[in-house]
Amino acid sequence: MFGIINFETFLVAGVLLILTPGTDTMYILGRSISQGKRAGLMSALGISTGVLMHCIFAVLGLSILLAKSALAFEVVKYLGAGYLIFLGLKSLVTKTKTSYELDDPNSVRSFRKIYVSGVLMNVLNPKVALFFLAFIPQFVDPAYAQSSLTFSVLGLIFLLLGTVWCVLLSFFASKMSNSIRANYKFKAWLDRITGIMFIGLGIKLALARK
Template identity: 45%
Template sequence: MDILGISNFGLFLVAVLLLNATPGPDTAYIVGRSIAQGRAAGLLSALGISAGCCVHALASAVGLSAILAASAAAFTIIKLAGGIYLVYLGLRMMLAKPGDASAPAKAQDVRSHKTIFLQAMVTNVLNPKVILFFLAFIPQFVRTDAPHKTLAFLLLGAAFVVLSTFWNSGTAFLAGTLARRAGRSPRVKLWLERSVGATFVALGAKLAFTKA
């Protein structure tokens, strides 16, 4: 790692594991999806959030995150957009009715799986806290005299994404398994989904109105 200018790579990996073990909005989102819609939805949400982290890693490597963080107006717009989007998802879950069984099951599953993945990705990309995290955290492990700073950022970002994906997937699997055992009836499942929707609304409001 020295050739790229990365320092304390082992410490970086330990820090990433500890950060993933600390509950946050992403964890709440994954657990919520897993409880309300099952393990598959939770795993797709974990992958979507990892895809969002890839976007942040690329942006921080080329300097886009720094530009957004430096612009108060751009930062506020992203913060509000992220909060509104989470509120929108929460309201949809709260107001959702039992699915229409008339549509072909496979086609319905493909659409819903793609939607779940993209929704998770968008919530992560529009979270300004993640932008600030990548700006504040990763540079601590890149030396100022690093010969290949962009490559170092990308490698650290990739390591973060890989570890986070494993951790979040395990969280989704565990939460989905417990929810499957706890709520087998359609009524309980609907109640769980609406409760998770209310949680998303609260998370969105907190994201939109909390100062960075």
């Protein structure tokens, strides 16, 4: 159906890939542990939106540019790395409030920023674009006339699986750390650890090769 081949293999491989810890997982964990459930949820939704955009880019053929052009790959890579390092430094220098509240209902603007950060972090990771170009075509029947439709269906299934995992991850991570985050001194240390983690992820992305 829809020109999909070896669908069962796609599901198994997709789930295993999603469960493998990576930049997205660490970002969601960092937000969830240091800032709470809603922040973790917004970061998960931001990551998922970024994956959706990569899927659209791949269908439109824009991701091929990253695969073909070394310059385009390097530009996007360093933009993503710079953004992650910026987030890390910001987390390190921001002073923790002594009256910290979990899931502050007045933090709509803050949650919007977290969502946008998740989108940008994922979109500016060229490795995700290359993943879509390398992984999904293996399950597209080359004889099927509407290959773009097949690619879209597989991409959306992968997105759905990934979104479910990211949301569950954010909930569990925030739940486990509620008592720690309630103490502002622990929160200060969590902010520093999160900042260092983001900087490390940025450096790792900067050193990445095709």
